[in-house]
Structures are given as C-alpha cells and as structure tokens.
Amino acid sequence: MKKINRRSFLKGGLAGTAVVAGTAVSKESSASQSFGGYPDSMGVLVDFTKCVGCRSCEAACNKEQGLPAPDKPFDDMSVYDEIQHNGQKRRTSEKAYTIVNRYKVKDREAGPVFRKFQCNHCNEPACLTSCFVNAYTKTKEGAVIYDPTVCVGCRTCMIACPFYVPAYSYSSPINPVIKKCIMCYDTRLKFGRPPACVEACPQEVMTFGKRKDLIKIGNARIRSNPDKYIDHIYGEKEVGGTAWMYLSDVPFDQIGFNTHIGEQPIISYVKEFLTIVPMVLTIWPALFTGFHLLANRKEALKNEKPSGKE
Numbered sequence: 543m544k545k546i547n548r549r550s551f552l553k554g555g556l557a558g559t560a561v562v563a564g565t566a567v568s569k570e571s572s573a574s575q576s577f578g579g580y581p582d583s584m585g586v587l588v589d590f591t592k593c594v595g596c597r598s599c600e601a602a603c604n605k606e607q608g609l610p611a612p613d614k615p616f617d618d619m620s621v622y623d624e625i626q627h628n629g630q631k632r633r634t635s636e637k638a639y640t641i642v643n644r645y646k647v648k649d650r651e652a653g654p655v656f657r658k659f660q661c662n663h664c665n666e667p668a669c670l671t672s673c674f675v676n677a678y679t680k681t682k683e684g685a686v687i688y689d690p691t692v693c694v695g696c697r698t699c700m701i702a703c704p705f706y707v708p709a710y711s712y713s714s715p716i717n718p719v720i721k722k723c724i725m726c727y728d729t730r731l732k733f734g735r736p737p738a739c740v741e742a743c744p745q746e747v748m749t750f751g752k753r754k755d756l757i758k759i760g761n762a763r764i765r766s767n768p769d770k771y772i773d774h775i776y777g778e779k780e781v782g783g784t785a786w787m788y789l790s791d792v793p794f795d796q797i798g799f800n801t802h803i804g805e806q807p808i809i810s811y812v813k814e815f816l817t818i819v820p821m822v823l824t825i826w827p828a829l830f831t832g833f834h835l836l837a838n839r840k841e842a843l844k845n846e847k848p849s850g851k852e
C-alpha cells in the first residue's frame with residue numbers, strides 16, 4: 543500500500559524543514575503539490591431522497607467496528623429530538639463513527655430529510671496534512687485511515703478537519719486515541735467489499751463504486767429527474783473532492799452542510815501561509831485554526847450568505 547501523506551503534499555520535507563527550522567518557504571516551491579486523489583479510488587454516493595432514518599447503518603457500523611453499545615438503542619427514534627449543549631445536532635464520536643440526523647424542511651411533501659454523516663474520506667485530507675507524525679494515510683482504495691501507535695495525542699487533526707469528524711477517546715484514561723470512520727478499510731474495503739453501513743441499508747440509499755463512476759451516476763440521476771434533485775453533487779469538488787458524495791432534493795445548507803467551504807483543499811491555505819509564516823511545532827494547532835477560519839471566511843464573503851455549518 544502506497545502511503546500518501548503530508549510529506550507527499552509538501553514535497554521534499556517542505557513542511558518538516560519549515561516546522562523544525564522555523565524558516566519561511568517560497569511560494570514557488572510550495573506550488574503544484576496538490577494530490578488530486580487516486581484515479582481508481584472507491585467512494586460512496588449517498589442519496590438523501592431515499593433515507594427513512596431507520597438507523598440500520600448506525601447499528602451495522604457499531605457491530606463492524608466493535609464499538610460500545612450506544613446510550614439509546616438503535617430502534618429508539620427519540621435520538622432525533624436530541625440537541626447537544628452547543629445547540630448542534632448529534633455528532634460522530636468515539637462510540638459512533640456514523641450518525642443520522644433529522645432535518646425538518648418547510649413545505650417538503652415527503653416530510654423531514656434524514657441525513658447520514660461520517661468521515662468524508664477527502665482526496666486531500668486536512669487531518670492527514672495537519673498531522674506532523676504522519677498518523678494518517680490516504681489509501682489507494684480511497685479510505686483515510688489512522689495509526690494510533692504513532693499518534694501523540696496533539697488533536698491537531700480535530701481542529702484541521704473541515705467537517706469536524708475526528709473524535710478523541712477522552713474516556714480512555716490510559717491510552718486515548720483518535721476515533722473516526724475508516725471506511726471499513728481493514729475488514730472490507732481493502733478486499734473490494736462495500737462498507738458495512740452501505741450493505742446494511744434497506745433503502746439502498748448508498749451506492750458503492752469507483753468515485754469517478756459515482757460522479758457519472760449522480761449526474762445521470764440529476765439529469766433524469768431535474769425537478770427532484772438539486773443540481774449539485776456535494777463532495778464532487780468541495781475541499782478538493784471527497785470519497786463520500788451526496789445527492790439531495792433540498793438545498794444542502796438546509797440539511798446541515800457547510801456550503802461555503804470552497805473547492806480548494808485545506809492544504810491550499812497552508813501553502814499560502816507557508817510563504818510568509820515561519821512555523822514552529824508549538825503554533826501548529828493555532829495555525830490550523832486560522833487556516834480553517836480563513837477558508838470559511840473567504841467563501842462566506844464570496845457568497846454573502848450566513849454559513850450553514852455542520
């Protein structure tokens with residue numbers, strides 16, 4: 543398995559040199575380092591128009607990944623009424639690598655939209671590029687996986703991720719680690735099998751296949767039913783493209799997606815900063831907070847609309 547990591551994006555130890563030595567890096571040397579994704583990588587196309595909110599995908603993930611029992615059983619639909627202390631809907635966590643949330647949408651005849659959420663397995667993952675010990679790998683199959691044995695627990699990846707996905711196992715007193723969806727890499731994806739959540743869905747909400755084919759399928763579905771679907775595949779281009787992509791019949795900002803996130807991978811903002819900012823390890827997390835805010839701010843200014851945050 544070829545490892546695409548931060549070093550691959552920042553060729554020649556670019557970041558390492560800057561980080562350790564605290565030297566500025568020229569714009570020319572940091573340009574054209576983007577990684578557009580493996581051409582035959584796999585992905586999942588999620589069609590929210592089909593989801594009925596049964597939570598079978600949550601249950602399948604829990605079983606496949608050996609996660610602890612949830613606070614409420616998977617057939618308890620009262621979870622859809624839960625709002626967290628920060629006013630947000632349910633989030634992925636150390637105990638739940640995927641969750642489904644319900645969104646009430648005005649005048650939608652079909653009722654509320656149920657939205658499944660997990661790591662999007664970005665083509666150019668901010669979690670990976672932010673990790674200075676290379677704990678993350680983007681596999682050629684498309685999954686973004688994580689090696690807890692090299693993680694030092696700095697949690698920079700949690701700050702860097704534009705979708706707020708990585709969770710930290712705070713409840714583990716001895717060896718807390720990052721937890722997130724790994725696209726069932728170890729047990730399924732590397733053998734060419736679809737993820738457990740995909741296979742478990744009774745509504746066939748999710749289609750597993752080569753990412754490039756899924757984009758064609760998504761576009762064909764939109765073209766064949768233009769009155770139904772929003773003319774947009776979320777994830778085709780956002781933050782440089784993601785392995786998990788989405789179709790919807792309501793605007794994505796109405797179902798919790800950040801629609802001002804931009805098409806540039808988060809690494810692009812890193813490159814801009816690398817031209818002017820001498821870095822040291824101690825400011826890395828703060829720097830990434832800045833990159834993230836900058837990315838959102840740029841797009842918000844472009845669109846002049848309030849951000850539909852996750």
Ligand code: SF4
Nearest residue numbers: 593594596597599743
């Ligand atoms: S299993 Fe399918 S229909 Fe049920 S909540 Fe998950 S995505 Fe929706």
Ligand code: SF4
Nearest residue numbers: 661662664668669703
């Ligand atoms: S969604 Fe977040 S955690 Fe998942 S690959 Fe992208 S940056 Fe990493």
Ligand code: SF4
Nearest residue numbers: 603723725726737739
């Ligand atoms: S792909 Fe695998 S790890 Fe990720 S949410 Fe689905 S079942 Fe869980």
